[in-house]
Amino acid sequence: MRAVILSITTDLSELYSLLHTLKYEIVKEFVQKRDVPHSASHFGPGKIDEIVEEIKGIDPDVIVINGHLKPSQHHVLEMRFQKECIDRVGVILRIFSEHAQTPEAIAQVQLARLRYEQPFLREWVNKAKSGERPGFLSGGAYATDVYYEHARTHIKRLEKKLIDISEGRGVKRSRRHEQGYLLVSLAGYTNAGKSALMNALCGSDVEVSSELFSSLSTTTRRIPGMKGNVLMIDTVGFIRDLPPDLINAFKSTLEEIFYSDLVLFVFDSSDDTEILEMKMRTAFDILLPKVGDTPIVAIGSKMDKISSEKIEESRKIIQGIIGSRQLIFVSSFTKDGLDLIRERIHEMQGRNHVIEASLPIVDESYSLISRLHPLSDVISDIKEDHIRLSVRCNIDDSEKIIGWLRASNGTILVQPPPLS
Numbered sequence: 001m002r003a004v005i006l007s008i009t010t011d012l013s014e015l016y017s018l019l020h021t022l023k024y025e026i027v028k029e030f031v032q033k034r035d036v037p038h039s040a041s042h043f044g045p046g047k048i049d050e051i052v053e054e055i056k057g058i059d060p061d062v063i064v065i066n067g068h069l070k071p072s073q074h075h076v077l078e079m080r081f082q083k084e085c086i087d088r089v090g091v092i093l094r095i096f097s098e099h100a101q102t103p104e105a106i107a108q109v110q111l112a113r114l115r116y117e118q119p120f121l122r123e124w125v126n127k128a129k130s131g132e133r134p135g136f137l138s139g140g141a142y143a144t145d146v147y148y149e150h151a152r153t154h155i156k157r158l159e160k161k162l163i164d165i166s167e168g169r170g171v172k173r174s175r176r177h178e179q180g181y182l183l184v185s186l187a188g189y190t191n192a193g194k195s196a197l198m199n200a201l202c203g204s205d206v207e208v209s210s211e212l213f214s215s216l217s218t219t220t221r222r223i224p225g226m227k228g229n230v231l232m233i234d235t236v237g238f239i240r241d242l243p244p245d246l247i248n249a250f251k252s253t254l255e256e257i258f259y260s261d262l263v264l265f266v267f268d269s270s271d272d273t274e275i276l277e278m279k280m281r282t283a284f285d286i287l288l289p290k291v292g293d294t295p296i297v298a299i300g301s302k303m304d305k306i307s308s309e310k311i312e313e314s315r316k317i318i319q320g321i322i323g324s325r326q327l328i329f330v331s332s333f334t335k336d337g338l339d340l341i342r343e344r345i346h347e348m349q350g351r352n353h354v355i356e357a358s359l360p361i362v363d364e365s366y367s368l369i370s371r372l373h374p375l376s377d378v379i380s381d382i383k384e385d386h387i388r389l390s391v392r393c394n395i396d397d398s399e400k401i402i403g404w405l406r407a408s409n410g411t412i413l414v415q416p417p418p419l420s
Helices: 013-021 045-057 071-081 088-099 103-130 141-178 194-202 244-249 251-258 273-291 308-322 338-349 363-372 395-407
Strands: 002-007 025-031 062-065 084-087 182-188 219-222 230-234 262-268 296-301 327-329 353-359 376-382 387-393 411-414
Touching: 002 013, 002 045, 013 088, 025 045, 045 071, 062 071, 062 088, 071 084, 071 103, 084 088, 088 103, 103 141, 182 194, 182 251, 182 273, 182 338, 194 219, 194 230, 194 262, 194 296, 194 338, 251 273, 262 273, 262 338, 273 296, 273 308, 296 308, 296 338, 308 327, 327 338, 353 363, 353 395, 363 376, 363 387, 363 395, 387 395, 395 411
Parallel strands: 002 025, 002 062, 062 084, 182 230, 182 262, 262 296, 296 327
Antiparallel strands: 219 230, 353 387, 353 411, 376 387
8 A cells, every 4th residue: 555644743753653554655755844734624725736746646545644634624635635535543543453353352443433434424424415525435425324324323333332341341350359360451552562571471472563553452361470360461552642532442441451450551661762751641641540549550661672871761751750659670571670560469469478488398398388379479499408488478377377387397487577
């Protein structure tokens, strides 16, 4: 697909990434610097006349506008260029459509697309009735009217379907909490490194891609090496300037963040300073009003790609956005920093008290270790004449565990302070 870009700003980096994800070939770009879009046509009429002449020899398949088009502006541009015109939201929706795989994601994308198209359809219906041009995207006046009514009906069906899915998720969440599961969700800007972090923590094989929005569905994995049924949930990424309807279409997916016990808010620490701050504020502004009192930990990914000076520079920026919330820098590649995340999860479980002990190498000791597993995280190491134990537990269970260890002829080497 050959694309021509039109923009009123020089910042085209993110649009280039979006079009690269769609595998569009960018054959030309036009920039007309303006503080605000032209009210009638987004670009000045003189500039549009100039572009119309220039692209005659290029013959692109699509005109991409780096911004949001009003329905009336969309109509004017398609009339002038006689080409399909899509704005930034339209590009994102095409990516969503290509990456949606599960029935839920497909329904969410369909709903978002129909809500996005409705104002445009109304404009084209009005123009068709007034005789200006028959049909949305050359579909014909009759086809446009029928499609508009069909879209309204389809929206209602999709909304009902997604409500049912949301209620089903609510039942699953309730069951998980009843069974003692701790739910940890990953949130953040698209392509921040969430899926790579999940793979590093969970030993999973979730697809990791440099393309934007490679994952639209939630993915749930158990974190191995931790007791107490800890589940990690990877979710769809955020991006700037998304209209509310597009965010609302993914409500059932985003609920996994809003109802989790701990949110790991992931950002790409290798981003340039200005981009880093923009992405953080965008994602945080979407996330913060909806999570309530849920604890949030900011996770700077890809620390293996940056210097210690860049880490400190990023730390100052991020702390200014997240306030007193915890900030951890990690590398999913080298595994640096992952223990700090596990430590935070342990704190959420209340298992932040450690008992160090040794046991004789007898059958009774192995039976005791089996009894300890449901209550604690146990690391055991056989030495020459004893078993060395490290037991991480809730303070309420610590005295009981110490009693069991002593009853089994164990020696307490380190223990938490007594309950006050």
